Amino acid sequence: MLDQGSINAEAIAYSLDLFEKGHGRAGESQKDYQPAVRDQGFRRAIQRLQPSCALCGIRMLTPDGHTAVDAAHIVPWSESRNDAITNGMALCRLCHWTFDEGMIGVGDDYRVITSGLLARETNVPGFLLTLTGRPIIAPGDRELWPARDAPAWHRKKLRLRP
Template sequence: MDWLERTAKLRQWTRSGTRAPHKPLLLLYALGRFQEDADGRLRYSAVEEDLQRLLTEYGPPNRTTPAYPFHHLVSDGVWEVRTDRGPGSPGTGVRDLRETGATGQLAPDLRAALRREPSLLGRIARLLLDLHFPPSLHGELCEAAGLELEPGEAEQLARVRRQRDRRMREMVLTAYEYRCAFCGYDGRIGTVPVGLEAAHVRWWAFDGPDDVENGLCLCSLHHKLFDKGVLGVADGHRILVSQRFVGHSAAAREHVKALAGRPLIGPQPGARPVAADHLDWHTSQVFHGSPRPAAAV
């Protein structure tokens, strides 16, 4: 059985690029727990809080319950659920899963394959990360899921879908004249830019193209906050800051809150600005909550 192929084909609700990473997040969490205890079962009532935290932080803006993937992942052949009554899930109701003592575990055939071939776990985890999340979130997502990947397992598996255009970074940084489009940071060591990255507006994992119209030159901090949904870009290319963001320090006020309502810096004349449809996707699928009002000048 090709477990990588099965992982790549997890059945998810999709419509016009809508993010639905519920099953991938549960599977990443289950792989992390498998590393700790290969025979342990995950009682829903005990892991519900962990799973809800993953969905809240790395899932789509609309709130959802971990009961949904806990039940539905069974249909993909990688997960099994048992209750006090025996095999089988009682459904997607949170109360049903709690009151029946529902527990979940990787499917027996998958557990056996992971024991035979330990490196398979890392390849499955990396595939899930590549297919559903931007690279800027991979490290912290592994930590949040309790996953420890070997250095050799950190290689991209982008070939499963399509090849990235390695010119993307240079094209985007050039278009924005090597300055963060949010704060203007333009640090270098000698002639080499440091701390500047090409951010995909519509994530590559969701068919975002590798071109200037889908890119922003951002410093490392603002790239991470952009991919986490703290920052966004509105019509008119003005910066959005989520009301959910909390920060009381002078640094948080200056480097995040004060960005609300500011216009983007760049791109230079002649370079194509970010396309409206990519901005719309980011606002609906990544940006969290309502935007703050424009900062007082």
């Protein structure tokens, strides 16, 4: 087992590795890293790329620069073994949850899609519906945008009942 200092150091190396050669090639970037290193490295890479939520745009930073956005896998790690930046999005906790639950997604045109379930679900904040059709907030570098097949995979899981 690595101590925390070593995990942190390896996670930094891993996140840099993802920036250098992690552009959408499933499996290539995982190497033999421990899960704790991978998790932290992927989070660092996505959060460095984008401090605000890709879907709703919320940006929460602590005074010392920590962000509240999660680093979400578009195709879950359990399915894809893919930590490529192009399989990731910075999402706030609410958008992360609704995304994982299949109530919100991203279209081929990189615009937000929402499920009819959202409109009926009184426990979900209504402002999420206002995101429908809005362009996602993507990284400045087009090469680091979500790979087209990742949101396409996720859309099959969307519960898009009208």
